Structures are given as C-alpha cells and as structure tokens.
Amino acid sequence: MGVVLDPEKSRGSGKFHPRGDYPVRMFHVSKSYSPGTWALQDVSLEVGRGQFLFVTGQSGAGKTTLLELLFAAERPNEGQILVLGRNIARLRGGAIPALRRRVGVVFQDFKLLPNRTVEENVRFTLDVLGTPRREARSRVFNTLRQVGLQHRRYDQPKALSGGEQQRVAIARALVGDPEILLADEPTGNLDPELSVEIIELMIAAARRGTTVIVATHDISLVQRYGMRNIRLEGGRLLEESQEGTPS
C-alpha cells in the first residue's frame, strides 16, 4: 500500500490553489505493462494550481510512467486520475488531444524538429491551437524572450547548445499557456548551471499559475530549491517532503 497523501498537507499556502482547485488528482493508481510487475502501484496524489512538485527516484522507479499517465500517453490499470477535471481512465481517444492542448510536456531528449527553425518549433503548439499567424508570431517571440532565446529564433536546433535546445522545448510547452507543465528529466543532459537555469524557468511558470511537475533523479537540484517533492521507488510512492510553493 502506497502512501496516501494528506490533501490538507498537499494544498500548500492556498495562494495559487484555493480549496478544491487541484488540476492533478490521483486516487490509488496502479499501472502495469506486464502481468506481475508494477510500474506504479497504489499511488495517490493531489497537486494544486500553481504548485511546483518534484518527482524523484532512481531509474525505473516509475517517474516517467506517472507523467505519461498525466498526459494520457498511458492509461491506469487501477485507480482514478483526474487531470483538469477529466478522468484519464475513462477518456475517449478523441478527447485526448483536447486535454493535451492544456498540458505542456518537456522531454529529456527535447523532441525538437531538426529541420525547422526555433521559431517554427515553438509555433507548432500554436498551429495546433489554431492561433492566428500574427498573434502566434508575437506570442512565440514573447515566450522565446522569457527563455532568453529571442535572438536565436531563426536558427535551427542543431546550431544551439543542449541548454538552449531544452529552453526551446520549454518555450514550446509554455507558449500555449498550459494549465499544467510536465517535465521528464528536463536537466538530464545538462550541466549544473544550465540545470538551474531550466528549473528557474519552470518555477517562473508556476508563479504565473501553471501547475508544474518535474521528474528528476537529481537530488541536489531538489535540495537546492526546497520545493515540495515526492519519492518513488519500485513504483510505490514512499515519502513526501514539505511542500514549497513558489512565491
């Protein structure tokens, strides 16, 4: 039996997530890819609006599975998951894109298109949202400015450093103004200085009201910020630290 977190404890200051406003709620969730082995087992969790949460654990602890469940790349075998009020377990195929338009995702391997410019990579999200071209241009520029890359907007990703590429990926996830930002080992390939830069960009997003969940195995990074964090081991949620909502 995993640790069922106390909602009161998880709620934080209430400044960014008034009572009952939880974009992410998981109730006794289990996920198995093959019989007898559990990638996640009996995990319950609530994350409030504007809250920043680190998910830590070794490789294979279930961090990626947890994130994949939250953007409906996977379905739980047991339990219920509510993301922005939608039940992932019952979500029909056609409703998944609509949910994903409200959730930004950042990957360790960036997933940028090498033959497109930085601007085009970021604009991808807005194309899907149907944002008019003129508005899209200005939003892409503003988001690239937030991540400090407006001067590289016509470059292709291969001309950028790893840290810059990850900032482009974050810009792509943020440009659509998502309610939730999920990041899977976003600093995995980066040196410590760049890692700090990336995490601070996400903290800034949380300050603007986005719920941010970052999976990482980098404990030093978690300790540095003192944010709320949970630890997974063998698919079970073992412990939760005192939360820290960005202020």
Next chain:
Amino acid sequence: MTAWVSVLTISVALFLVGAFYLVVINMDGLLEEFGQDLTVTAYLEDHLTVQEMAGLAETVQSIEGVASVSVVGKEEALERFKEMTGGASLLVGIQGNPLPASFEMTLRPESRSAAGISILETATQGLPGIDEVRHGQEWIDGYARVASLVRVSGYVVGLVLSLATLLIVANTIQLGLYARRDELEILQLVGASRTFVRTPFLLEGTLQGMLGGLLASGLLWISFMIFTPSLEYGLAFLLGQAEPRFFGLAQISRLVMGGAVLGLVGSVAALMDRRS
C-alpha cells in the same frame, strides 16, 4: 522523392487505363457515326393504296425503337435508281416501274444494334403489306462486340492496376509517414486532433493522384500524337473513315479525378494501417 513515386505510379496506371479508354471511345465513335446513318428499309407490296400505305406507316412508326419513317414511293425509287446508275439504260426493255415503294426507318439511339434491328425486323416482317425488310449492316453487331470486349478488358485491367496502384500509393505514403514520424509524434504530444494530423496527408495523397492523372493525360496525348500517324493503316481498319480523336475535357477530368480517388484511398489505407 516518395511523393514523386506515388505520382509516377498513379500516372502509369492511369496511362494504361486511359489507353484502353481511348480505344473504346474511338470505336464507340465509329458505332455512333454509323448508327446515325443506319436505316432499315421495308419494301412494300405493289397493290397498296395511298391510304393503306399511310395507315401502315403509322403502324410502323408506333413500333418500339423506330425514330422516324419516311415513305419512298415507286416513282421516287425509280428516280433514285436512275441517279445511282447514271441513267436508265438498265431499265431498257422493262415495262413500267419494277421498283417497289418502301419505308425507310431510322432507329432511336438505344436500338442501334443488331438486337434492335432484329426486333424491328420481326415486328415489321409480319405486317400485311410489307414484302421484305433489309438493313445491310450485319457487321455492326460484330464490331460492337469487339468494342464491348475492349471496354470490359479496360475495366478488368483498370481494376487490377488500380488495386496494385493503391498498394503502392499506400506504401509510399507510409514511407512519408515514417519520414515524418518525429513531427507526427510531436503533433500528437501538443494535442493535435486526428483530423489536424491526417488532413495534410489526405490532401497530399489526393494532390499526388491529381498530378498523376494530369501526367497520364499528357503522356497519352504525346503518345497519341506520335503513334497515330504511324498506325494509320491499322486505325483505318478499326475505325474506317472516322478520324481518330483524343479525349475531350470531360474525359481528361475523369482521368484526373480517378487519380485523385486513387491517391485519397491510398492515403486513407496508409493511415488506417498506421493506426492499427
């Protein structure tokens, strides 16, 4: 590159189907041309009065498949004979007018076939006052059968080629999907709907098909211009005096639309396969 493979595949298939179609419309054209001139003549018995002849003409006019009936009197028949033979020398020594009066019947388009003629013959032959029925176009039925055979062969070849083309188009579009798998993955991650992801591929397939149809039309036209003069003898045998003709705008549109359908169905098959 893969896009051009689709375009070329579709154009080759449509070129072959189009070639059959071209032969068929030319053979049909000849049938139509002869059909317009086709008349069936019913020779009348000599004893009929003008009133009886008029009554009989009305009866014949009401027979199914008859478009018009014109009466050729004995005198007119004689005049025609004289005109055809260039004088009356053949009639020297013959008393009176030996030529019978007749009805010349034209046929409705749907009855311009051996079957139609045969029905008309049977219906008129037994009528009192009619001596004999002739049409002299027995070759038409055989020719129509050949045209029909060419048409059916065209359908069969078209069907087989279309299926083969569909497979190739679906595979080349699958290659295109594979080449763009990263883009598709990211599109899905940022919440693109199925329609948003699929529409460009469907449009691309349709456009490739249309281009294939246009290319096939162009190749057919070039082949038509090059080979028609050198095949003059064979064509004269097939088409008689009729001029070989190329597709009109409607037939080219059909080829292009055929290409579009092939491209679209190929894309749908590729996307369905990917989904499975």
